[in-house]
Amino acid sequence: MTYLKNSKERFYLFLLLFFSVFPALAKSGSDTTAWLQSTGVIGTILLVVVSLVVTLIIGLIKFNDFFKKLKRNKKQKDYEELHEEIIGLEEGEIDALLEKRKKALTYKLEGDELGGKEKALDEKGIITHVSHDPKPRFFDKKQKSKILLETAPELKKLILYYLGASAFWLLLGTGVGEFLGLKFVWPSLDHVSWLSFGRLRPVHTNTVFWGFASLSMLGLAHFVIARTSNARLHNYKLSWISWGLINACVVLGNLFLMGGINNGGGEYREYIWPVMLLFIVALVLILYNFYKTVANRNIKEIYISNWYILAALIWTGVLATVGYLPFYQNGLGETVAAGYYMHQGVGMWFMTFTLGLIYYYLPATLNKPIYSYALGVLALWTQMLFYTLIGTHHFIFSPLPWWLQTVAIVFSIGMVIPVTAGTTNFLMTMRGRWDHISKSYVLPFFLVGIIFYFVGSMQGSLQATRFTNYVWHFTDFNVAHSHLTMYGIICFILWACTYTIVPKITGREPKTYLVGGHFWLALLGLFAYTFPLMWGGTLKGLSWLQGEPFMESVTLMKPYWIWRAVGGSLMLVSHFIFAYNLYYMFKNHKERTKQAAITSKENSEIIKK
């Protein structure tokens, strides 16, 4: 990352922190001052953030040193080997060697080694940008990718339809989210039952989950599965049916929710079972389709991405079924299932799937292999073992059995292992290519996603412990956490993958300043959204701890809710830019690819001649 960008980012971060803290300072009654003077939870948060950054930097430096040492060892070995070789040489051989060396030492440059007498011509059209007036630039010129990956037209169409539908649900889902955010500021915005807060809230979450993120992941995965299996997709029709089923599920589910028909209010289980069944069937069809494609692969090994993608599909099939089966869901049985389902919905579906996508798209963008295959495998199995057991950490201090709560807390801390393994793997893959970040419009999305993967997940682990539960449970802190992760990780990674692949299959790149606009608005929006809510949520929890009248905790949140609405607006604007970028890349892609096919054919004919 260039210095400028870095400092810019830091500046905004500071600005946001300052403004989110400001209202609290301005009305600092005795409570706030007491709590500011104490070593305080915010101190803990700051420490955590600081230590995370520092650990990361230190970790990288250490790794660097370690590898340098490894290299040095190797050099030493080579040197010793050479020594031994020389001792074993015959006399004639030594003479020839010395002669060669003498020649090398007396060599002089003629002056035309790098140039030639011929005229410079760019016959293959490699040079795209010529400037006669080199000025220092504020933003680096982004590299254009001229590669057009040959993709089966059927697959291409499929991917574009998945991504297109997903962008539609993104706009709708986050539009609804923004509307809900405004209702915190103006509770009497409207009096229409279908648009009331309680009914629309699940519309927001379910639309971005099952509509936006799921369709986007599946679309991107179709490319990965076919490409890394070096084979055609087993069956296009199955994927089209799934596309229809998922969209139908979201349309119907939302209409039911707005009409006041929901499954019982459990988070992400709000769609009634006949509607959710559509989604589960779609999952099974896609799983079968992907599995068959992988089984018929024209390559010996199953690429790690496919491990993750198949795992996510299998696990989600199981967990959705278990979440909806009725036999054990009366009384608090439902609550056990709720903890299991709501947490795994995030961890086994979105997180696992997205990690699988990173394992393909990040190396593909960097044009280098993933740093460690083994770490990826370790992360997958630990993800399965640990993540599955921690659902009950949403119900700490509830009447659920104490042992369930303890298991959840212990394995929440255990999540440090897969998260660290994953983060290390991705950052080590990016290592040595940091300079690419300012030159690429894709890598910043990846970097943000990966950093949030670490920070958001670690924060989630810390949130599962005792004292943090006292302060943060039931507050807006949870809302901030879920956006830090679902938005900071999942959305950013999905956008990174989308910007990586779409230009390569449609042959048209988005305008880089618009991608930049999307990136910065989304990132600033996320900060403006989450930081005030984390701060306000903490104050809210402290107010409860101090036994103040409940309304205090509502009134104190008001400035932070305004910040949330501001952040949400920025995010929403960025999504419109994203949708435009997607449209821009899609437009006329058929003609362009036809054109490209003709030129490449002509080129190959020329070469043959």
Place this chain on the structure above:
Amino acid sequence: MFDFNTNHKALVWTMFLVFLGLTIWIAVIPAFQIQNEYGPLPEQKDLTQEERRGLEVYIAEGCVACHTQQVRNIEMDKMFGKRPVMPQDYYYSKKRQDVWRQSPSLLGSERTGPDLSNVGARQASEAWHLLHLYEPRAVVEESVMPSYRWLFEEIDSNYVSESDLVVSGIPEEFIKDKSKKVIAKNDAKALVAYLISLKFTDLPEDMEAPEFIPLKEKDKELAGGSSESSSSGVDGKRLYESTCAVCHQSNGKGVSGAFPPLAGSGIVKDPNPTNHIKSVLFGKDDNPQYGPMQAFADELTDEEIAAIINHERTSWGNDAETITPEEVKEIREEGK
């Protein structure tokens, strides 16, 4: 055979079976156990038909998005109930609704509004609930709760029949057509019936309630709270805010047409505090201008009632003599 790198069958089956095993261990078995282990408490009552209808409205409108029904076993949750919830408390309410809809997720994960496990004891007034549902800001000025206008209808005041439940005390700013009256639809009545039914069941004598875990001293310091202002201390103003202000308002002015003012009130200013203490202890319903007041004898201790009454007698321009907890105790023992 188990070379996952090349054997897709082994890979997929391992993922499936191990995950299924973990799922059964961590979710399915505990869910079965907890479902089958707990029946209702001895004195627990099933929901009436109307209350169950109210619960359905509660779920349909998404109330669980902002309201928990989960008094946790930690000290800070004491403000919402005298004991932590137990699995038995949910026996009747958390049942599968019908073939399409599962048992309602009542515990909740967000407390944007207060916990409702015991709201029926805290706020037993039907008039208040109706007004609050129609326009929350008519009774709680700072509330951010949506108003549920579609559970009510406006009809011409000439057509109001005796069986209609009229919402009284709606401030003028919230009514468009002054010639009309707002009456509650059946859904609103059911929802209010359900809310008022939310009360902790008393435990039989041989059964011990789970205890609240007190906050560690170290954590208390972290939270910045000093011990004298904690919930265990008796602070009349604070208690008034959390118990009485929803009706009589923080400024003591009440809500015209629904809840009487305490500022300048004859009962409050009366040098003889008997009537004042009695209304708080046993409730009051003798003024047709206002809704009935609920009894607080079971909700508040003598110390707490004395503190609240003293706050009322010395605030908003009131200047009556203060009372002692002993006086409350006497009247409590005397009974109505």
